[in-house]
Amino acid sequence: MTVKTEWSVEHACGHSQDHDLSEKRASRRAGYARWLATKDCSACWHRAQGRQQGSDQQAWLTERRSQQMEQITSWEVRADMPCLDGSDKAVEWARRVRFELLRAAYELLDAEEAYITEVEQPARLITSASWWIDQRDADAGDVSELIVDQAGDPLASTGSENPF
Numbered sequence: 001m002t003v004k005t006e007w008s009v010e011h012a013c014g015h016s017q018d019h020d021l022s023e024k025r026a027s028r029r030a031g032y033a034r035w036l037a038t039k040d041c042s043a044c045w046h047r048a049q050g051r052q053q054g055s056d057q058q059a060w061l062t063e064r065r066s067q068q069m070e071q072i073t074s075w076e077v078r079a080d081m082p083c084l085d086g087s088d089k090a091v092e093w094a095r096r097v098r099f100e101l102l103r104a105a106y107e108l109l110d111a112e113e114a115y116i117t118e119v120e121q122p123a124r125l126i127t128s129a130s131w132w133i134d135q136r137d138a139d140a141g142d143v144s145e146l147i148v149d150q151a152g153d154p155l156a157s158t159g160s161e162n163p164f
Contacts, residue, residue, distance in 0.1 A: 002026070007033040015041040072099045079120060086129030094129035097136045104140035105147075119144050122151035 005022035007029065019036060021029045040048065046057065072095050075081075081098070084091045102123060109115045126132070131150060138146055 003029060005029070007036075009033050009036045011036065011041040011044070012038055013040040013044040015044065017041045068096065072096060075099060080124065082124055082127050084129040084132065085127050090129040090133060094132035098123070098132045101132070101135060101138060101140075101143050105143040108140050109144075119147055122147045125151040 003026040005020060007019050007021050008016060009019055010016050019033065021032060024032050039045070069092070076095070076099075079102075084094050084098070086094060102119060105119045106112075106115050109118070126147065135143075135146055
């Protein structure tokens with residue numbers, strides 16, 4: 001006989017919800033279901049986070065991304081950042097990553113002048129959206145070195161990794 005994969009859990013909020021635990025090892029399912037019982041159901045958790053599920057959540061996310069892109073666009077104009085090369089989806093993602101990485105680097109450096117010369121100016125030479133996306137998990141302390149290294153690469157401004 002196999003261990004069941006579908007578990008009905010009575011959550012701490014009082015709601016009952018069915019959970020598919022097939023991704024869990026059979027020996028861990030019962031314990032995980034007990035742990036879930038100590039937590040709010042998905043709908044209550046989302047509500048507590050100020051978000052709604054389904055279409056409301058999608059509308060909230062769309063609005064948040066729109067506000068974020070307005071902030072990024074404003075910063076790009078002020079900082080004279082170039083457009084990035086790549087697909088529309090990759091460029092949008094890379095713009096967010098570039099903004100976050102450069103903001104983190106700015107917060108680490110004490111002087112704005114040092115930030116401009118050590119980080120912002122070389123960053124203008126990197127137009128490859130894929131490069132920015134690849135650096136998305138970089139530590140803020142490494143951003144300056146990564147940017148200077150890439151900006152010194154003759155292919156950095158071409159947006160192409162293929163030298164041939």
